[in-house]
Amino acid sequence: MKLWKYEVDLDPAPITIGLFGGIALFFLDEFEKSLSPLLAESLFFFVWLAAVSGGLVIRHTSLVKDSLFTLGLAVALAGFYALVRSYITVPTTTDPYIGWQVINCLFGVALVAVCFYQAQRDESPRKFPYPKLFQAAWATLLLVLLTTIFVGLVFLVLYLWGELFELIGIKFFSDLFSSSVFRWSTGGFTAGIGIALMRELDAPILAVRRLILETFRVLAVIVAIAGLAFLLALPFTGITPLWNTRAATPILLSMVFLFILFLNGAIQDGQTKRTFWRPVSFVIMAFIVVLPIYGLLGLYSTWLRVAQYGLMPDRVYALVLGGLALGYGIAYALSVILKRMDWPFTITNLNPRLALATAAVAIVMHIPMLDPVSLSAKSQQARLQSGAVAASDFDFGTLKFSLGKPGQRALDAIRNDSTLAAREDIKIALADLAEMKDIGDWWMAQSKKELALPTLERDKLIAKLKSLPVFPSSVLMPDGFIDGLNDDHLRQFQVCENIELKRCALIALDFNRDRYDDIALWNGTSVLMFPFDPDEKVYKEPVWMNSNGRLTLTDLEAADKAGTIKLVPPVTDSLMIGDKRFD
DSSP states (O other), X not given: OEETTEEOOOOHHHHHHHHHHHHHHHHHHHTGGGXXXXXXXXXXXXXXXXXXXXHHHOOGGGHHHHHHHHHHHHHHHHHHHHHHHHHHOOTTSOOTTSSHHHHHHHHHHHHHHHHHHHHHHTSOTXXXXXXXXXXXXXXXXXXXXXXXXXXXXXXXXXXXXXXXXXXXXXXXXXHHHHSHHHHHHHHHHHHHHHHHHHHHOXXXXXXXXXXXXXXXXXXXXXXXXXXXXXXXXHHHHXXXXXXXXXXXXXXXXXXXXXXXXXXXXXXXXXXXXXXXXXXXXXHHHHHHHHHHHHHHHHHHHHHHHHHHHOOOHHHHHHHHHHHHHHHHHHHHHHHHHHHGGGHHHHHHHHHHHHHHHHHHHHHHTTSTTTSHHHHHHHHHHHHHHHTSSOGGGOOHHHHHHTSHHHHHHHHHHHHHXXXXXXXXXXXXXXXXXXXXXXXXXXXXXXXXXXXXXXXXXXXXXXXXXXXXXXXXXXXXXXXXXXXTOOHHHHHGGGGGTSSOXXXXXXXXXXXXXSSSOEEEEEOSSEEEEEOEETTTTEEOOOEEXXXXXXXXXXHHHHHHHHTOXXXXXXXXXXXXXXXXXEO
16 A cells, blocks of 8 residues: 555555454444343454454464454453353443443453463464563554554544535535444544554654653653652651542552553663663662552552441452552562662563463452452441441442342342341331332432431421511411421521521511412521422422512511511513413
8 A cells, every 4th residue: 555655565454354343343333222231242342352452463474373362362351241241230220330340451451462462473382572572562552542543533534524514514424424334334444544554654653662661761760759759758747648538549559550651661671781870770779669658558548448438349449459559569679679780670570470460360350259349249238237337328229229230139138137127227228229210319319318407406497497577477377387398498597597586587478379378588688488389288499589678677577567568560571482481
């Protein structure tokens, strides 16, 4: 294929894979509703993973071997994904905690497998020379990154193309480019061209890689200095401020993993003896030695949340990441302590083993019963059974709606626990839960519970309300007024707690002319009117009525004596458009 002045021989394999992969994803998207959700998700993941890994791996010169590896990898990981989802997912509920997390973990495993396969492809079996492994890893990462950018730019140009013609009233191109078949097929085809193109343009790709790695060398030094300075400051500040925020764990673990990324970019394949200027090298070595402290702090920060609220899937992932950060930190620290100035070579020898261990952890942590959702459901169940949390504070809704089958099994265990089932508060909570259809119902109920007034505060507000004068003086407070107010209504009377009592009063008039008195709270500057619903015998949401001046209680009493507390027609009429009213 000739591009401008240059002849570029593009490998047809990734282009073909991309095109047919995109078409296959289109058909799956079109016929998704005719398949079971589990089958549709698993097939979608299989095709997507096979297309991505095949595009990265398959060459026309080793087509059969590469294809067998790609299909084997996609079948194994898609099958494992189906196993995990079938154990966890309940089709009638939502489980937002497990889905993309599993896909991300398995995609990471696939990338590790692809890198090892590419490093071994031209070598004898079971040999993974680190220089080739390093090159394969960085080539794969850059291919994925640059191809993603390339596809994004192509779709941006197509979008502008469609919008350009829409300016003159031609919608053909925008309709074509936004159609499902075009998006899927063009996306796959373009990704294939991007991969094939990046493979052939060695010089620019090597230049980009060299630029990135040199940048990482500088960033590794900056992170090391910042990390050491932070640890030196800790004895003076203490670690308590860390736990006052919810950002401690992600920040601490990000420091570890970013430093590992930057450090490996700096030492590259470990063949160069002098990676850093000697004084800077001591700073890097010092930070490597203390790197496990960051992993320990990240683990401890997460464990504090677990001890307080129990396990949840995001906390399980945080604990696993903290464990990996600690493991990498210890391995790297031992490399410096035991090998001194030869630490780069030792780290490059450790990296393949650590990568395989990380991939193994990503698989093991999703095995049914060991997966984050199952562990979380068991943890929450144990908290309730042990009395660590009261039924009023327990998150029954998350068990039912957000933790899939493990959550429902935990709920069944709670129902079948004779001790728990005998408790009246749990009976009420389970009965309320049975009436809820989704997680939205649960959160709405929780929101109302959180907004409920404490008994003492409610009694105090009711006493205040009963003591307020009512106008006109010839009118009595309507029967059932107080009983018809909910907690949100009562909160409106809190304004009278912080000002003198003589600044508040009630006004009882038939504001909406339905022959039933409504009640309004006057606070000196404005009136809050509670319309009465005679059918439901309750007071509806209040409406503010503002004044063009300020009044005192004396003014109100004078107006009452003069008989000038009355209703008057609005200054402007309301507008009706069909059955819609505009006041």
